[in-house]
Amino acid sequence: MRFIFVTVGKELKRRFNDPGGLITAIMIPFVIGFLLAAVMGGGGGQPSIQARLLVTDLDDSFVSQGILSAFGQDQIAKMIQVEKLTLEAGQRRINEGDGSGHLVIPEGFGEAWLAREEVALQLTVNPSQSISPRLIREMLESLLDLGDYLHKVFGEELKIIANSLDGNELAGISTADFSASITDKVSGIAPLIFPPVMTVEDVTPQPETTSVSMALLMFPGILVMAAFFAANSQSSNFWTEKEKGTLGRWVASPNAFFAFWVAQWFTAMLLTAIVTAPILLAGFLYLDISFEKYFTSLGWLALTGPVLFAVLSVIQVLAPSRKVGGMISTLVMFPLLMAGGSFFPTETMPKFIAAIAQYTPNGNVTESLKGYLTGEFGVSGLLGDIWGIMAVALFLVLLAGLVSARKALT
Amino acid sequence: MIEVKDLQKSYGDLVAVDHVSFSAGAGRVFGLLGPNGAGKSTTISCLSGLLKPTAGSVWVGGFDLSRDAVKAKASLGIVPQELAIYEDLSARDNLAYWGAAYGLKGDGLKQRVDHVLNRIGLVDRAGDLPKKYSGGMKRRLNFGCGLVHEPAVLLLDEPTVGVDPQSRERLFDLVREEKAKGTCVLYTTHYMEEAEKLCDELAIIDHGKIIAAGTLNELRAEFGGNDIIRLAGSFELSSVEPVLVELDAELLSLTSEVLMITIRDGARNLSKVLQAISNTGAEIRDTRLSEPNLESLFLKLTGKDLRT
Numbered sequence: 214m215r216f217i218f219v220t221v222g223k224e225l226k227r228r229f230n231d232p233g234g235l236i237t238a239i240m241i242p243f244v245i246g247f248l249l250a251a252v253m254g255g256g257g258g259q260p261s262i263q264a265r266l267l268v269t270d271l272d273d274s275f276v277s278q279g280i281l282s283a284f285g286q287d288q289i290a291k292m293i294q295v296e297k298l299t300l301e302a303g304q305r306r307i308n309e310g311d312g313s314g315h316l317v318i319p320e321g322f323g324e325a326w327l328a329r330e331e332v333a334l335q336l337t338v339n340p341s342q343s344i345s346p347r348l349i350r351e352m353l354e355s356l357l358d359l360g361d362y363l364h365k366v367f368g369e370e371l372k373i374i375a376n377s378l379d380g381n382e383l384a385g386i387s388t389a390d391f392s393a394s395i396t397d398k399v400s401g402i403a404p405l406i407f408p409p410v411m412t413v414e415d416v417t418p419q420p421e422t423t424s425v426s427m428a429l430l431m432f433p434g435i436l437v438m439a440a441f442f443a444a445n446s447q448s449s450n451f452w453t454e455k456e457k458g459t460l461g462r463w464v465a466s467p468n469a470f471f472a473f474w475v476a477q478w479f480t481a482m483l484l485t486a487i488v489t490a491p492i493l494l495a496g497f498l499y500l501d502i503s504f505e506k507y508f509t510s511l512g513w514l515a516l517t518g519p520v521l522f523a524v525l526s527v528i529q530v531l532a533p534s535r536k537v538g539g540m541i542s543t544l545v546m547f548p549l550l551m552a553g554g555s556f557f558p559t560e561t562m563p564k565f566i567a568a569i570a571q572y573t574p575n576g577n578v579t580e581s582l583k584g585y586l587t588g589e590f591g592v593s594g595l596l597g598d599i600w601g602i603m604a605v606a607l608f609l610v611l612l613a614g615l616v617s618a619r620k621a622l623t
Numbered sequence: 624m625i626e627v628k629d630l631q632k633s634y635g636d637l638v639a640v641d642h643v644s645f646s647a648g649a650g651r652v653f654g655l656l657g658p659n660g661a662g663k664s665t666t667i668s669c670l671s672g673l674l675k676p677t678a679g680s681v682w683v684g685g686f687d688l689s690r691d692a693v694k695a696k697a698s699l700g701i702v703p704q705e706l707a708i709y710e711d712l713s714a715r716d717n718l719a720y721w722g723a724a725y726g727l728k729g730d731g732l733k734q735r736v737d738h739v740l741n742r743i744g745l746v747d748r749a750g751d752l753p754k755k756y757s758g759g760m761k762r763r764l765n766f767g768c769g770l771v772h773e774p775a776v777l778l779l780d781e782p783t784v785g786v787d788p789q790s791r792e793r794l795f796d797l798v799r800e801e802k803a804k805g806t807c808v809l810y811t812t813h814y815m816e817e818a819e820k821l822c823d824e825l826a827i828i829d830h831g832k833i834i835a836a837g838t839l840n841e842l843r844a845e846f847g848g849n850d851i852i853r854l855a856g857s858f859e860l861s862s863v864e865p866v867l868v869e870l871d872a873e874l875l876s877l878t879s880e881v882l883m884i885t886i887r888d889g890a891r892n893l894s895k896v897l898q899a900i901s902n903t904g905a906e907i908r909d910t911r912l913s914e915p916n917l918e919s920l921f922l923k924l925t926g927k928d929l930r931t
Contacts, residue, residue: 220720223709227711230711230712457705458706461673464672465699467692467694467697467725
């Protein structure tokens with residue numbers, strides 16, 4: 214066991230003795246990501262994607278229509294496209310992955326809201342998307358908060374409006390009195406909600422605009438690309454050691470051959486962390502992401518890097534030579550990077566490719582990473598995932614060890 | 624220390640090592656001499672656990688390699704033919720790593736590393752990366768990595784390939800020092816001069832088989848005290864052979880340009896040989912008279928040059 218850690222130390226020392234290689238490993242994903250983000254619409258501007266919200270309005274009341282019209286407002290409409298449809302059609306479409314979310318406004322919602330009774334909106338989000346559902350959820354929560362304030366201030370007036378819609382007249386109050394009542398209330402709270410220095414633009418949710426920028430959409434994919442490159446570099450080490458004869462020295466020593474692979478696996482974990490940490494840091498600073506999410510995101514990358522390493526190692530050891538192993542790895546890696554959302558975010562992909570992304574190892578890692586970056590997953594999620602991921606990685610590493618044992622000895 | 628019995632290694636129909644048996648004791652240098660592709664490295668690989676023998680048994684340091692592999696390997700140091708070192712780790716780090724591979728740690732490891740660095744003459748360059756070393760320095764480091772843990776048995780697989788004369792002498796000294804310490808050394812080479820200089824016992828191997836074995840004197844005795852005469856020039860192949868029968872000489876090698884024979888009392892019979900060969904119409908440009916050596920023995924046994 215001790216020699217495994219000595220070997221990990223040796224591997225890292227080799228990397229640090231080649232700072233050019235290490236810097237290149239960090240810079241390449243940076244440069245590719247920067248170029249792609251620039252080509253696809255810049256780093257922090259307006260969103261170039263739209264979330265699609267499917268809505269089934271079973272209530273069809275003044276209140277539910279108010280929610281739908283709020284989604285149609287200019288700034289929100291740029292980000293969220295609303296499509297009304299029946300309950301069955303909505304459920305079918307969201308189950309097929311068509312749409313970012315499906316909102317069901319239940320019957321009686323308007324009445325319950327006016328009476329301040331407990332009522333719930335049902336939102337089903339598309340699990341293959343991360344940013345768009347989050348956008349919809351936060352936008353909806355903001356609208357409900359706004360509705361709550363409206364109710365507190367204009368509750369009585371809203372009830373009158375709702376009732377009057379049935380009878381086409383204001384029930385029990387003259388139009389002039391109704392207008393005067395609203396004006397009085399607005400005047401009363403105006404200094405609080407419309408302070409002189411505050412403009413309409415100031416209350417536009419700026420962080421949300423940033424959160425769907427192309428740079429943020431590309432960020433998880435770039436990190437996974439860096440992890441993939443680090444894993445690829447480490448997986449080819451088997452051939453380096455074999456060709457140099459140092460693997461022969463290992464086999465001739467009293468140490469178990471499988472320990473070699475365990476050491477490579479640990480090295481891949483640390484190397485992934487070393488390569489992705491500065492990229493993560495730069496991204497957090499540039500995209501203004503809360504640093505509370507830094508270590509869980511880094512932990513996720515360090516945990517999943519060895520899985521990518523194990524996948525590539527199996528490919529390498531199955532190949533008859535280093536050259537063929539390298540070629541097959543590249544042939545596998547780049548399409549995976551493309552389909553898995555590293556070159557183009559899944560949010561910008563055609564639906565069928567985005568659906569494939571979640572079935573690729575790196576696409577899966579990328580989607581989960583979005584959860585860690587947005588704070589959807591935390592330490593508990595990481596601890597929950599750790600055993601399953603380690604089991605998968607160890608199984609693949611064991612497989613690579615078994616296949617390579619024969620190669621190492623001949 | 625090393626005992627090999629009926630060792631066989633086959634790859635399908637190709638027999639790389641064919642019923643090889645030999646043994647070597649502590650404080651002895653055992654040489655395995657043969658041309659490239661004779662089966663020397665395959666034998667070494669079987670002894671070090673890099674290859675699984677098809678048949679036969681290997682005992683190293685008193686342990687059966689197939690049953691007590693860990694103990695057998697722990698007593699073994701290996702210096703492979705290729706430069707099995709990390710070029711991106713300093714000499715000190717290389718030695719420390721391979722020392723740790725055999726369980727050395729702490730001060731004991733550090734002392735051994737310092738000692739070996741001194742012995743291989745790399746103290747001044749201990750912190751440099753080997754990619755900045757000369758070929759000879761890399762060879763010495765490769766050698767040092769094999770003996771940092773003070774093995775009881777040292778396997779040297781052509782350790783002087785591509786080495787400058789100065790580094791070669793240094794490596795010879797290291798082998799002699801290991802022998803003096805009581806280490807059992809198995810030395811493979813295709814340079815007969817090295818085998819003659821270093822080895823107490825020798826086995827000559829060709830096509831995977833040992834064709835002669837013994838001490839240098841025992842092997843020389845194969846010639847029955849005859850001397851070697853080597854003539855260079857141009858020869859008529861068909862007319863030379865009958866003359867050799869008349870001279871009571873044995874043909875070792877004959878081409879249109881080189882003739883090698885063994886003959887009793889070569890110095891006294893040299894002029895007679897030259898006269899007889901000249902009479903066949905041959906033109907002689909160079910003459911060499913020598914005692915039998917491993918090269919001529921190999922020639923006698925296999926009919927071909929050791930270096931081909």
